[in-house]
Amino acid sequence: MGKSCCQPPEPDQTSHNDPGWRLILWIALIANAAMFLVEIVAGLAADSRALQADALDFFGDAANYAISLGVAGMALAWRAKAALFKAATMLTFGLWVIGYTVYGLAAGSNPEPQTMSLIGTLALLVNLAVALLLFRYREGDANMRSVWICSRNDAIGNLTVLAAARGVFGTRKAWPDLLVASIMAGLAIWGSAEVFAQARRELAHG
Secondary structure, three states: OOHHHHOOOOOOOOHHHOHHHHHHHHHHHHHHHHHHHHHHHHHHHHOOHHHHHHHHHHHHHHHHHHHHHHHOOOOHHHHHHHHHHHHHHHHHHHHHHHHHHHHHHHHOOOOOHHHHHHHHHHHHHHHHHHHHHHHHHOOOOHHHHHHHHHHHHHHHHHHHHHHHHHHHHHHOOOHHHHHHHHHHHHHHHHHHHHHHHHHHHHHHOO
């Protein structure tokens, strides 16, 4: 277990307003907004629940990066409150994806693996680039940590989308796509719990 899983990291009093941090957030915001548009169109065209779920995750991340930019220069308490809000959005995304996956099981779907593979690879490259830029800030306050967790989960999610594409291609069935959508929901719920716990600790310590 990493230190950040066992105890809250010491709040950095300067890095949250670091110009480099702000620049990375702007890059991440623009990249995620662009990928939302690409993936939602591709997901609908390919009838892929996993791609559509990943697209909505990109949209949520873009909104979260915008929130992080808005509170970057504020006191720790405000940044912790913003992290609580972001944890709530991550949880909402996870629950929505679970519901959407159940609907896919009932209504049926016919995902197109080639499109899933192509767009999943593009999304993975974008998320890896953003995650590498954010890596140095992964042990900051709850607000910074929430941004890192989002990027980390996104990269993991993209790998599962690629696995789903292979599964759909190999089996000619939709269940790998629906399974991956469920895994992405679990990642969002797990990440929200991590962010929520650290933000509560920061608020409790004033």
